[in-house]
Amino acid sequence: MRTSAAGVLSLLMLGGPAAAQDTGGPLSAIDWLSQSVATPATAGTVAPSLDEPPVTEAGGALPATVTTSSLDGPSPDGVGLIAPAVSGLPKDLWGAGLTREIAERLVTHPDDDLPALRQLFLTMLLAEVAAPVDAGGRGELLQTRIDKLLAMGALEQAAALIEAAGDTTPDLFRRSFDVALLTGAEDRACESMANAPHLAPTVPARIFCLARSGDWDTAALTIRTSRALNQISADQEALLSRFLDPDLFEGEPVPPAPSPVTPLDWMIYAAIGEPLPTEGLPIAFSYAEIGPRAGWKARIEAAERLTRAGTIPPNVILGLYTERDPAASGGxxxxxxxxxxxxxxxxxxxxxxxxxxxxxxxxxxxxxxxxxxxxxxxxxxxxxxxxxxxxxxxxxxxxxxxxxxxxxxxxxSPVNAEDAFLMALAVGDAKEAVPPDSLARAIQAAFREPTPSTEAQALLDENRKGEAIVVAIDNIARGVQGDLRGVTEGLSLLRVAGLEAVARRTALELMILERRG
Structure with a gap:
């Protein structure tokens, strides 16, 4: 079930796994990518590790103020889907921020925000803004943004961003390939691979695509040859052979699922009649169950997860809830x-x-x-x-x-003090309203006299607005857990940063939704 690029933008306007080091250099929010194509060790620019500064040949660490930037052509890190006039975010969102520090904030940001803040964060990932000052045309922040979208289950948005950037590198193609698998476009993924001679498909991906094209003999020969050359393990050989001819293995135990499960693994297990449940997998896998291949109950539950994440439009769950009469009761x-x-x-x-x-x-x-x-x-x-x-x-x-x-x-017409306060928030007149409880008082403080946290204000003063906004979102999350000062500080920063409408929506959600950790 796919949405158009316009649908992706409309969705944004309505409103995880641990961080890992990706082999291509940029920080990654995911560790479950299919090894669909080989990525040469020399491909791309290898970024420094998280815990060490870059080191010169003389052994000294480069000072943090030294930056480089490409002067010949636009940087891929500036690619986006939403223009500043639509996103409400400035063109220089990242300002003086450095790629690595921005990426760290994006990767480590939790994925359980209030709906208004989640939509703001998604918009930041998709916004068309200037690349960081040290981007150098490497595309590191672009890949981090794509990976964060995948980790949040925003596959359609990630696909649109990859398409806008061009999936010409092995790293971007791997992501494009997995998105296609999970959204039911595996034939298109295989066709793209076949039409890109600069890509080197790995054995499992080659077998999968040969089988999809009906070339069973070549696929079987490739399995035997690859095993003889120790390019695949015995378990991989057994699984891929079963994939080609499940009848030969009837009654035999299925090889155990790897950890982590990749989209290619998931597709192969589903093809041999042993589908892996998506509920315990990263949310992106839920996409594989909202299409017609899954049962109605599985489709509803997958759509509920994605709708809750804010990554698919509400009309998807509307259509599923009303598709037919309930089959039973409960749940x-x-x-x-x-x-x-x-x-x-x-x-x-x-x-x-x-x-x-x-x-x-x-x-x-x-x-x-x-x-x-x-x-x-x-x-x-x-x-x-x-x-x-x-x-x-x-x-x-x-x-x-x-x-x-x-x-x-x-x-x-208000019937109590809470009603009156909610009305004041909605119309932008919360300064003089009477707060009904401690949460309302923390919210009102941000509308009376905005006071961002020390960290967020320092980032604003350093012309690093994007990072300051991420800190504000994190502050509000801290407030939801009980530290109401975080509510005041986070809402204050949003207002100071010019995101008044987001601040109001967030305040209303804080008051109405039961999100207390």
Whole structure:
């Protein structure tokens, strides 16, 4: 199930694994890439390790202020999908920041932000901005951004960024190949490999593509030759041979899955009738189960994970929830039933049925943290339904979590201090509102007198706005865990950095969503 480039941008406007060293040099947020093509040791520029500065031949460390930059042509690190006029981010987002330090912040940033902050972070990864001052045309930050997108499950966005940059290097092709595998475009991946003579496919990738093209004899010969030359292990030989002819191995134990599982591994195990569950794998693998090859329940659960991550548009889960009648009860089927009952009531314009169905579906959406996608789908329509009591209170909050938050606030009559504070936040007038609790007081402080953290302010003063924004997001995450000072500092930085709308949406989510660690 693929979205267009326009769909990727529309999704962004709506709103992991441990860091590892990639063999190509740039920092990587993923360690599960398929070894689809060989990457020569001399290819690309090998970046310094995380814990050591670069060393000259004389043995001394280069000073941190020494930078280099290519003067002949645009840097691949400046490639993006969203222009500054659309992203709201400045062209010089990274300013005086250095590639390695920026990359470290991106890689180590956790992937469990509030929805508004997650969309901001995704936008930063996809924004068209100037390359860092020391980029030198190497594309290190580009690869780090792509890897972070993959780690977050943003495969369509990563694919679009790779396409914009051109998947002409082995490192970028590996990523493009895996995205194609997980999004059901494996034939296209093999065709691209065949049409790129500068790429050297590894044995498993060669076998996979030969089989996809129907050249079984060459594939079988390649397996035997590769094993004789010790280019593949005995387990790899057994698995690849089973892939070519599963009937020959009927009744024999399947070779154990490797760790980590790569997309190519996943595809081969699925092809031999032993699919590996995606729930315990990195979120990117969920893409492999939202297509028609998987069962309905698996598709729903995979789409829920990706929707919660903010990497696919909410209309995907809308389509899956309403595809057919629930097959049973409990778990995902209760969500399907509640969603369908609400959707039917709203479509019929029956206020009584909506009032009965809304509390149930809202509770189901809270269970899987899909409140904001639900609000994106239904927030505007709910404002047109006359409701009272509990249903009205929920509809008000749904409206505040939607793109029509200000409209919902202006049409609402507050029933308590929390309502009044939420309305003030939505319309940008939180300074004089009465905060109902300690979280509200921490939020209001950022709107009365913005005070970023010392670290974030120092980065701003050094013309490193992008890094300061990442620090602000991290500060707010700290606040969600209980340190309310982080809420004040993070929201303050967003406002100082000119991201007022993001600050308001984040504040509303802090108040409405139950995210307390």
């Amino acid at each position: 995902v089927w209760d969500r399907v039933a509640a969603f369908q009952a609400f959707d039917a009531a709203l479509t019929a314009g029956d206020a009584t049925r909506v009032a009965a169905a809304l509390p149930v579906v809202w509770e189901r959406m809270q269970e899987v943290e899909l409140e904001v996608p639900f609000a994106t789908l239904f927030g505007k329509a709910l404002q047109e339904v006359p409701l009272t009591g509990e249903a009205a209170a929920i509809a008000f909050r749904v409206g505040l979590l939607s793109p029509q938050a200000e409209m919902a606030a202006r049409r609402h």
